[in-house]
Amino acid sequence: MRALARISTGAIERNAARLAGLGAPLCAVVKSNGYGHGAVQAARAAQRGGAAWLAVATAVEAAELRAAGIDGPLLVLGALAPDELRIALEADADVVAWREAFVDGLPASARVHVKLDTGMGRLGTRDAAEGERVAAAAGSRLVGIMTHFATSDDDPAFMHQQLERFVPWADQFGVMRHAANSAGALGEPAARLDLIRCGIALYGMDPFHRDPAEHGLEPALSLVSYVAEVKRARAGESVGYGRRFIAARDTWIGTIPIGYGDGYRRGLTGVGEVLLDGRRVPLAGTVSMDNITVDLGDEPVERGTEAVLIGAGLLAEDMAAKLGTINYEITCGLTARVPREYVP
């Protein structure tokens, strides 16, 4: 084993149960390969935990879930080009609409969620009258009315404005209304409405970029590798591309076979940390495509020692902060080269 992502389906199941207990049915968002965790396994675990719905971003993602035998209501959140629409409908997925021409092209068996853009500025119509026309055009195909929050993680006031625009308008249709992502669902009971669409929290990451434990969430993914080589670096000797680490004094250097080709980002050069036998050690030198190097100081470890890159207290949130990004991008960014191992 070179490097692998160990994913606890039990943690996903328990996070789903926690979210499903918030008081509105849970739609488990498993787009982008389940935020890197594996869409099929995440969907199954979420369903065991009580998720009533599943959502993905693309038609192909919907088809992949169905091909794996996953049943139940499934919503494709994204825009659909004509070729993708065919795939989504073949996968028996619900689709999102905000233009009449799109709805007019749908078969009688389609199921439609009309999207109002209340402030995200991305998909959906900003024009309530247009939304009403689209809903009317959908007729008996209308299943839901939805919107999406831009700031539920860091600006509750703007989220409330969006909610105030959405709810009175959505009420007129008498169908399911949904708005909340993970941060909205956890942070604002009034946002939960008839369905909560949770992604990040399902995987035990914190939508507010802090410690997931604050919301009773359990990180599902660990990223592990091992120490493949240990060697002495004498004072003045360098390690890695560009000689960006020069030993200030004699030290031990460990080489761990994981790098940016696996999604361990090069931006962690100089700031990343790794756990070896519970001990935090700093990276030494540049993250390369296939390897990183760590400074072990005066205490070498055995070759073969497990190295934890994410997990056991090293949070994806902390790694994200070091990179100036968000936890979402950390797990989505793990590449196909990293095998996923599933544990209970």
Ligand SMILES: *Cc1c(COP(=O)(O)O)cnc(C)c1O
């Ligand atoms: C991705 C997505 C979600 C889930 O967001 P999280 O912050 O991961 O919970 C919900 N709704 C829509 C429309 C999305 O695109």
